[in-house]
Amino acid sequence: MNPRITLVGNSHVAALRRGWDHIKDGFDVDLQFFAANSTLYGQLELSKDKQFGMHDLQKYHPRHVSFLKDHFGDVTVDLSSSDAVVLVGTGIRAKDFVRNLSRFSIDGIRDIEGLPPMSREAFDSFAPSIYQKGPLPEYWMNWSGPRVYILVPPIPSVHCPIEDKRYKVWAQFGQTAQNNIGFLQHYHDIVRAELATQNVHLISQPWDILSENGLTRAQYHDGAKRLDETLADYADDYHHMNPTYGAKVLRHVLQTVQTDCVPA
Amino acid sequence: MTAKAPSPYRGLPDTAYWRSGVANRPQFSTEGLYTPRFRISRKAKIVTAGSCFAQHVGRTLKNAGFRIMDGERGPNVPDSVLQRFGYNLYSARYGNVYTTRQMAQLLAEAFDGFEPTDAIWEKDGRFYDALRPSVEPDGLPSPEDVRRHRQSHLAAVRELFSTLDVFVFTFGLTEAWMSQDGSTVYPTAPGTIAGDYDETRYKFHNFRYNEVLNDFRAVRKRIRAFNPRAKFLVTVSPVPLTATATGQHVEVASSYSKSVLRSVCGALYEDYHKDVDYFPSYEVITSQTARGENFAPNMRSVTPDGVQRAMSLFMQAHDPDGKVAPKKTGPKPKLKAPPKPEQIEDDVVCEEALLEAFSK
Numbered sequence: 001m002n003p004r005i006t007l008v009g010n011s012h013v014a015a016l017r018r019g020w021d022h023i024k025d026g027f028d029v030d031l032q033f034f035a036a037n038s039t040l041y042g043q044l045e046l047s048k049d050k051q052f053g054m055h056d057l058q059k060y061h062p063r064h065v066s067f068l069k070d071h072f073g074d075v076t077v078d079l080s081s082s083d084a085v086v087l088v089g090t091g092i093r094a095k096d097f098v099r100n101l102s103r104f105s106i107d108g109i110r111d112i113e114g115l116p117p118m119s120r121e122a123f124d125s126f127a128p129s130i131y132q133k134g135p136l137p138e139y140w141m142n143w144s145g146p147r148v149y150i151l152v153p154p155i156p157s158v159h160c161p162i163e164d165k166r167y168k169v170w171a172q173f174g175q176t177a178q179n180n181i182g183f184l185q186h187y188h189d190i191v192r193a194e195l196a197t198q199n200v201h202l203i204s205q206p207w208d209i210l211s212e213n214g215l216t217r218a219q220y221h222d223g224a225k226r227l228d229e230t231l232a233d234y235a236d237d238y239h240h241m242n243p244t245y246g247a248k249v250l251r252h253v254l255q256t257v258q259t260d261c262v263p264a
Numbered sequence: 265m266t267a268k269a270p271s272p273y274r275g276l277p278d279t280a281y282w283r284s285g286v287a288n289r290p291q292f293s294t295e296g297l298y299t300p301r302f303r304i305s306r307k308a309k310i311v312t313a314g315s316c317f318a319q320h321v322g323r324t325l326k327n328a329g330f331r332i333m334d335g336e337r338g339p340n341v342p343d344s345v346l347q348r349f350g351y352n353l354y355s356a357r358y359g360n361v362y363t364t365r366q367m368a369q370l371l372a373e374a375f376d377g378f379e380p381t382d383a384i385w386e387k388d389g390r391f392y393d394a395l396r397p398s399v400e401p402d403g404l405p406s407p408e409d410v411r412r413h414r415q416s417h418l419a420a421v422r423e424l425f426s427t428l429d430v431f432v433f434t435f436g437l438t439e440a441w442m443s444q445d446g447s448t449v450y451p452t453a454p455g456t457i458a459g460d461y462d463e464t465r466y467k468f469h470n471f472r473y474n475e476v477l478n479d480f481r482a483v484r485k486r487i488r489a490f491n492p493r494a495k496f497l498v499t500v501s502p503v504p505l506t507a508t509a510t511g512q513h514v515e516v517a518s519s520y521s522k523s524v525l526r527s528v529c530g531a532l533y534e535d536y537h538k539d540v541d542y543f544p545s546y547e548v549i550t551s552q553t554a555r556g557e558n559f560a561p562n563m564r565s566v567t568p569d570g571v572q573r574a575m576s577l578f579m580q581a582h583d584p585d586g587k588v589a590p591k592k593t594g595p596k597p598k599l600k601a602p603p604k605p606e607q608i609e610d611d612v613v614c615e616e617a618l619l620e621a622f623s624k
Contacts, residue, residue, distance in 0.1 A: 096340075099340075100339035100340050100341070101339055104339075107404075107405075107409065116336060116416050116420070117412055117413050117416050119349070119400055119402075119404055119409075119413070121349075121400065121401075121402045122349040122400070125345050125348065125349065126338070126339050126341050126345060126346075129341035129342055129345045130339070130340075130341060133341075
């Protein structure tokens with residue numbers, strides 16, 4: 001029997017959904033998607049029997065109700081019958097991490113002349129505190145089943161403009177390519193360890209998706225489409241990725257989840 | 265026969281008489297204890313340093329909207345995490361500066377290239393900056409790392425002290441440990457946080473009035489060389505010694521130490537009318553009117569209520585109309601609520617308290 005995997009999340013699900021069309025022949029999985037824009041996604045609720053979505057339609061705008069019905073056939077998705085649930089677009093405060101810690105030269109991790117030094121011990125204390133400022137909602141934690149994963153959201157593309165305040169932190173970070181990927185990997189490892197204590201599993205993006213400066217290579221961004229295709233394409237958006245990204249990341253996700261789901 | 269002149273003590277204000285100024289004053293009242301010599305403006309760049317109690321002063325000023333400089337700003341994480349590594353305690357990561365010699369020495373190192381003796385201590389294969397051992401509580405992997413971090417720290421100190429407008433300093437101790445040649449003073453006894461106590465290399469010293477005074481004069485002179493209009497706000501920590509190495513009873517030794525520091529502040533206040541002000545936090549906390557209630561049950565730590573009383577007096581004097589704070593929009597900021605009593609010991613980072621771990 002094929003493993004059943006459910007991807008729930010926000011607008012970043014779009015790239016994965018489109019990528020799936022390119023790779024689905026290579027996987028024996030029962031994959032389902034359930035997504036909403038960030039605002040609505042944040043308002044969806046999880047019932048005790050692991051039904052995720054709208055439980056009281058009066059609380060939602062009719063347009064939002066129609067969106068879920070039209071795109072996913074229902075206003076809720078049953079997570080209890082899945083082997084794995086992958087949360088897509090759930091942030092791990094990576095931007096906050098970069099904003100706060102990339103202005104230091106971190107001993108043994110990111111040595112940059114001219115920046116104030118920070119010891120590895122201080123870094124190891126501060127980085128978890130940054131993640132803990134916005135932890136995962138409790139209702140995703142400590143499930144006995146299905147297995148819960150977080151897929152980290154994309155990092156903006158290498159062309160993101162520094163003048164745009166949405167991208168300023170990342171663009172500045174990208175100006176100095178000094179083990180930027182290793183710097184992010186350290187943070188992911190710290191968050192991964194933190195989440196593991198809650199029986200939640202972090203999936204990083206394949207690291208070769210990133211340019212040396214830590215931002216997403218342009219080839220994975222150009223031509224990105226929105227979750228709702230009836231809306232105009234992303235203009236001046238450098239955060240949402242294209243189907244090439246979706247295919248590569250989803251392949252990585254499915255390989256990771258399938259490996260975990262295979263009985264020993 | 266000429267008429268007798270009236271007593272010079274007649275007709276003075278109520279605050280000049282013990283009965284009206286103290287005995288009849290309501291408990292905890294601080295009325296009349298402090299009239300600032302100069303006002304600290306919103307724009308003034310304030311640098312803080314000193315012993316543990318100085319942390320309260322800096323925090324209160326910052327919360328009230330004063331421009332407290334931070335030359336080594338840490339990341340935006342909770343204070344409890346930051347302060348473990350010496351961030352957000354003072355205007356730079358120098359840790360507690362207990363003696364005026366330590367302060368003068370820091371500036372001599374930053375500006376004149378003074379090279380301290382035995383500046384790096386080792387413990388269990390890790391290396392510590394002997395002049396601020398608390399800022400890296402686990403030490404660093406190599407002496408070179410310590411030197412590199414210190415150079416960055418000294419650059420921050422240079423920037424701060426060459427550009428400040430107001431220097432707030434809390435005098436803490438007279439007792440200190442020095443290199444045997446007397447050239448270098450350390451903030452902690454060797455062996456307390458790191459290093460080893462070796463009497464061939466280190467010696468105890470209890471600073472005297474003239475030494476403390478001259479050291480602070482040197483600090484003032486150096487700062488005013490950069491900014492002739494710089495102002496100095498001095499206070500004395502009301503926190504008694506945790507332990508003394510003088511051989512005297514700790515209460516007697518404490519009295520000596522605080523008396524010397526208070527006398528020096530008095531002399532500075534008298535000598536430098538234009539630029540030195542004394543804030544009587546020591547008197548607020550130790551006042552007989554408080555009947556000892558500003559101190560925690562250990563009779564050493566100052567209670568949060570005590571800190572609040574002292575700092576309220578400061579804010580009433582320097583910001584009576586709350587004019588400093590409105591720079592930020594929204595309701596007038598209040599002083600932070602005092603922490604719960606059980607937080608007293610943890611609230612202020614004070615490696616001097618480590619001595620307790622070694623006491624009998």
